[in-house]
Amino acid sequence: MDVDRALWWSVWWVWAVVWLVTALAIAVSVALVVLAWRQRRRRGAADLPGLTIYLDEKAVMDLYQVGGYGDAMTKEVVDRVGVNKDGKIALKGLDVGLEGARSSGREVVKTYIENHDGITVIGAVLAALESAHGVVHADLRDLTMVRNVALDKHLDGDQRTARLRKVDSYVSVKGWFRVAGEAGGTTTFLAPFGDPDDHEEGAQVRVDCHGQGLRDEVVPDGRFQARCLGKVQSWRATTGELVIRPIAMFQ
Incomplete structure (x- = not known):
């Protein structure tokens, strides 16, 4: 055997x-x-953030050029537009070979932005930032932040806490926003920290949106829940306002 x-x-x-x-x-x-x-499921959530209220296309290009996310942005855009059988980028208005596209990524991104609407562009921006661990997510309504690689960079030692005003990464802030004023072609939105009975009292997040990128026809009346993607600019102690320079704002 x-x-x-x-x-x-x-x-x-x-x-x-x-x-x-x-x-x-x-x-x-x-x-x-x-x-x-x-x-893909996680990426799909970033691709479709909601209804675009504001988009600063110049800020999107600035982010690509000097924000340190050029490679992630180019890869995301090329993945989205695809490549034809002859090796050309499959994007209307762009006729370069694959190697050419890699060497002129700025033109790929620029043409992509010019040929697509705001919701498509901001989806690519979000996906590129997320893949590079460049976004800290905060929810003003319950005063929480999402634990991710980007947030870990800003945690304060053993206390394991972070202050939104000290975050120098890009931030994605959810909250109850309202139009607080309009002047000089700029619309100001405010959102309170927390969910107080009087949303005009206490510390606020301030977002100033230039009229050129604002979609007035989709801005809701009164208070509305929205998300702002941008950079923390300053903390105004006298008025209790955390100023965020917006790249995009959407519901």
Whole structure:
């Protein structure tokens, strides 16, 4: 019996190894497919943030050029527009080869922005920032922040806390906003920290949106829930306002 077993193994051990390697390869492939599916679901949430109220296209290009996210932005845009069978970028108004696109990424991004509406552009911006761990997410309504790599960079030592006013990454802030005033072609939005009975009292987040990028027809009346993507600019202690320079604002 032992002789038969040894003989069988001497003949079939190679195939046993092949079957084992094949089974491991299938398991790894399934795991990669599941991981990619989950990443696409998470990315889809960033791609469709909601109804765009404001978009500063110049700030989007500034972010690409000097914000340190050029590579992530170019990759995100090229992934979105795709490549034709002849190796050309599949984007209306752009006719360069794949290598050309890589060497002139600014033109790829610029043309993409010029040929797409605000909601598509801000989706690409968000996805690029997220992939580069460049966004701190805060919810003013319950005074919380989402724990991610970007936030970890701003935590204060053993206390493991962070102040929104000290964050120098991009911030995505959710809250109850309202129009607080209009002057010189700029509309000012305010949102309170927390959810007080009187939303005009206490510390506020201030967002000044230039009229050129503001979609007045979609700005709701009264208070409304919205999200602002931008950079913390300053803290005005005298008025209790945290000023955020907006790149985009949407519901």
